[in-house]
Amino acid sequence: MNIHEYQAKALLRQYGAPVSDGRVVLTANEAKSAAGELDGPLWVVKAQIHAGGRGKGSFKEAEAGEKGGVRLAKSVQEAADEAKKMLGKTLVTHQTGPAGKQVNRVYIEDGSDIEKEFYLALLVDRGSSRISFVCSTEGGMDIEEVAASTPDKILSFDVDPAIGYQPYHGRRVAFALGLTGGAVKQCVKLMSILYKAFTEKDMEMLEINPLILMPNGDLKVLDAKLGFDGNAMYRNQDVAGLRDETEEDPKELAASKYDLNYIALDGEIGCMVNGAGLAMATMDIIKLYGAEPANFLDVGGGATKEKVTEAFKIITSDPNVKGILVNIFGGIMRCDVIAEGVVAAVKDVGLKVPLVVRLEGTNVEKGKEIINSSGLDVIAADDLKDGAQKIVKAVKG
Amino acid sequence: MLEHLIDPAAPQVPVMVQGATGRAARQHIKLMLRHGTNIVAGISPKAGGEVQDGVPIFATCADAVAATGARVTLPMVPPMSVLPAAREALEAGVRLIVTVTEGMPVRDAMHLHALIREHGAEWTGASSPGLAVPGRCKLGFLPDACLAPGPIALWSKSGTLSYETALRLKSRGLGQSAWIGVGGDAIKGTRFADLVPLFRDHAPTRAVVIVGEIGGTEEEDLAARLSQEPLGKPVYAILAGSAAPEGKTMGHAGAIVSGGKGTFESKAEALQSAGVHVFRAIPPLVDRVAQDLQKETA
Numbered sequence: 001m002n003i004h005e006y007q008a009k010a011l012l013r014q015y016g017a018p019v020s021d022g023r024v025v026l027t028a029n030e031a032k033s034a035a036g037e038l039d040g041p042l043w044v045v046k047a048q049i050h051a052g053g054r055g056k057g058s059f060k061e062a063e064a065g066e067k068g069g070v071r072l073a074k075s076v077q078e079a080a081d082e083a084k085k086m087l088g089k090t091l092v093t094h095q096t097g098p099a100g101k102q103v104n105r106v107y108i109e110d111g112s113d114i115e116k117e118f119y120l121a122l123l124v125d126r127g128s129s130r131i132s133f134v135c136s137t138e139g140g141m142d143i144e145e146v147a148a149s150t151p152d153k154i155l156s157f158d159v160d161p162a163i164g165y166q167p168y169h170g171r172r173v174a175f176a177l178g179l180t181g182g183a184v185k186q187c188v189k190l191m192s193i194l195y196k197a198f199t200e201k202d203m204e205m206l207e208i209n210p211l212i213l214m215p216n217g218d219l220k221v222l223d224a225k226l227g228f229d230g231n232a233m234y235r236n237q238d239v240a241g242l243r244d245e246t247e248e249d250p251k252e253l254a255a256s257k258y259d260l261n262y263i264a265l266d267g268e269i270g271c272m273v274n275g276a277g278l279a280m281a282t283m284d285i286i287k288l289y290g291a292e293p294a295n296f297l298d299v300g301g302g303a304t305k306e307k308v309t310e311a312f313k314i315i316t317s318d319p320n321v322k323g324i325l326v327n328i329f330g331g332i333m334r335c336d337v338i339a340e341g342v343v344a345a346v347k348d349v350g351l352k353v354p355l356v357v358r359l360e361g362t363n364v365e366k367g368k369e370i371i372n373s374s375g376l377d378v379i380a381a382d383d384l385k386d387g388a389q390k391i392v393k394a395v396k397g
Numbered sequence: 398m399l400e401h402l403i404d405p406a407a408p409q410v411p412v413m414v415q416g417a418t419g420r421a422a423r424q425h426i427k428l429m430l431r432h433g434t435n436i437v438a439g440i441s442p443k444a445g446g447e448v449q450d451g452v453p454i455f456a457t458c459a460d461a462v463a464a465t466g467a468r469v470t471l472p473m474v475p476p477m478s479v480l481p482a483a484r485e486a487l488e489a490g491v492r493l494i495v496t497v498t499e500g501m502p503v504r505d506a507m508h509l510h511a512l513i514r515e516h517g518a519e520w521t522g523a524s525s526p527g528l529a530v531p532g533r534c535k536l537g538f539l540p541d542a543c544l545a546p547g548p549i550a551l552w553s554k555s556g557t558l559s560y561e562t563a564l565r566l567k568s569r570g571l572g573q574s575a576w577i578g579v580g581g582d583a584i585k586g587t588r589f590a591d592l593v594p595l596f597r598d599h600a601p602t603r604a605v606v607i608v609g610e611i612g613g614t615e616e617e618d619l620a621a622r623l624s625q626e627p628l629g630k631p632v633y634a635i636l637a638g639s640a641a642p643e644g645k646t647m648g649h650a651g652a653i654v655s656g657g658k659g660t661f662e663s664k665a666e667a668l669q670s671a672g673v674h675v676f677r678a679i680p681p682l683v684d685r686v687a688q689d690l691q692k693e694t695a
Binding site for chain 2: 095124126127129131143160161162199202204229231232234235261263265273274275276277279280281283284285286287288292293298329331360361362384385
């Protein structure tokens with residue numbers, strides 16, 4: 001789960017990390033008083049969306065102005081004007097896709113003088129099964145580009161969870177960034193703060209780009225991007241409360257309420273599958289036979305009739321869907337339960353596109369019988385290949 | 398302990414199940430017993446002293462290990478209880494933990510990984526669909542309909558996709574010498590590459606079939622290991638997720654392409670350069686495996 005920059009900064013501030021003073025505003029009316037509460041003489045006005053590349057992005061609407069999603073202002077009035085221009089408008093960045101994202105929240109914060117910019121991240125390293133620190137002197141840049149062009153400018157190392165964070169970890173970061181004097185001490189403290197926040201809040205990713213050194217020798221967190229482990233949300237209710245549902249695809253949101261794993265895609269063939277690996281393989285084979293999947297959907301191991309009905313409703317609510325392929329391998333799940341769900345859903349929602357059903361495994365005969373005796377116009381398939389060929393043919397002719 | 402488990406000449410390993418009195422656990426214990434698994438104990442703090450389906454239930458892992466000599470545990474407990482359950486089992490002297498629970502928090506998995514190393518024990522999971530030596534034992538969910546003794550070692554990240562693969566191979570008369578579900582999480586106890594030395598001299602195995610998917614570098618790491626220490630048997634792989642978009646977690650916690658890493662292309666290229674036959678779909682893989690093994694037999 002991701003949160004907004006202003007939420008990330010507030011959370012890191014609670015742990016004692018140095019961040020600028022700022023205010024979030026949801027309406028243009030609040031902008032002026034919010035900016036007025038800050039000291040100046042420089043204000044930074046930042047669009048809050050769950051996507052990177054905001055500064056280099058551009059707005060679809062002309063009224064928003066030609067600048068990107070991060071703007072500087074030299075007066076309270078100017079800050080308020082820029083906030084007003086961005087609110088409600090659509091920001092397109094390299095991470096949002098061409099549709100862009102509507103800006104519903106704007107963060108106004110005190111501007112900072114920058115001497116140097118650094119990159120810093122903590123992440124879960126899959127190879128070592130440990131938390132890893134990544135830092136670079138090339139702050140403000142895309143770290144993947146740095147990794148590709150000048151990998152020697154990146155330092156990364158992992159921390160043994162049995163020992164935990166030690167001051168020498170912080171010194172390694174400080175020396176790699178070329179810090180001296182008081183800044184080394186600040187860095188050691190900041191790294192301990194970030195490691196503590198990362199572990200206590202079950203983060204999967206913490207990225208500070210840039211971390212800055214100011215002319216007065218102090219460090220500051222200028223931007224912050226945090227990602228959290230969804231499986232640990234039960235013990236981080238404060239973080240769960242930061243979820244902004246307006247940032248999520250409405251179909252994915254609806255699916256998550258029924259514990260269905262759904263991801264919207266751009267194709268024309270809706271899929272309903274049990275198991276994530278099989279769901280991916282179903283998408284792959286649809287593509288192999290010349291069509292594109294409209295979604296990834298894993299109904300899970302414990303699907304009920306109700307869940308299957310909801311899954312069906314979500315798939316058919318996508319106007320791009322020209323056909324549906326149901327592919328079930330009943331290992332733990334029983335085929336007859338799926339069949340009942342499909343029949344109930346079709347009767348409830350109605351069927352306007354071709355539907356191919358392929359069942360295999362536990363109670364498969366019973367499942368097929370339920371489908372066949374339902375009187376519905378369902379195309380039966382023997383295996384995955386057959387199912388994929390039939391649905392692609394039904395849609396593409 | 399994994400090596401012992403897949404050795405057809407070794408005596409059956411004594412297994413215990415934590416959370417044995419839960420509804421799903423009870424159902425799967427019956428299935429595992431039916432498949433020949435040597436389940437010697439169940440653990441339930443509330444049901445110590447009882448007997449369930451012929452299996453004695455103990456209140457603690459220490460009691461169970463002392464009374465039965467259990468060496469392997471299968472914690473069938475909710476995600477938040479996997480780490481404490483594993484910790485109790487390790488303290489009691491268990492040598493292999495197979496975790497089938499989906500949704501284990503990443504921080505817990507990293508802790509367990511460190512604990513396992515500290516104890517010199519082994520862990521398969523998180524989110525493993527299970528392990529099996531067909532006709533001998535199975536641990537976890539692997540459906541009986543897919544299991545049959547045979548020449549194929551199946552190593553899989555996924556549950557249902559490996560069921561499908563196993564069933565297709567079985568329909569061509571190709572069962573399994575062993576089936577190891579390593580699981581689809583980002584943090585795990587046993588990775589594909591760790592299995593290489595276990596199967597090099599595994600006599601019942603004539604070929605290895607990998608059921609992999611996008612995300613992480615496990616397939617690439619396997620390829621690197623195979624290049625250095627060839628298995629001496631043909632290796633085939635199906636890789637799921639070639640049609641998946643970047644930046645989205647495809648159901649399995651570990652199945653995500655991000656920052657250009659973990660792609661189908663990178664995995665396919667690495668495996669192919671290590672001599673592995675790579676497929677995007679099951680039917681051509683099954684055809685090829687069947688063809689090659691028949692040729693070898695003839």
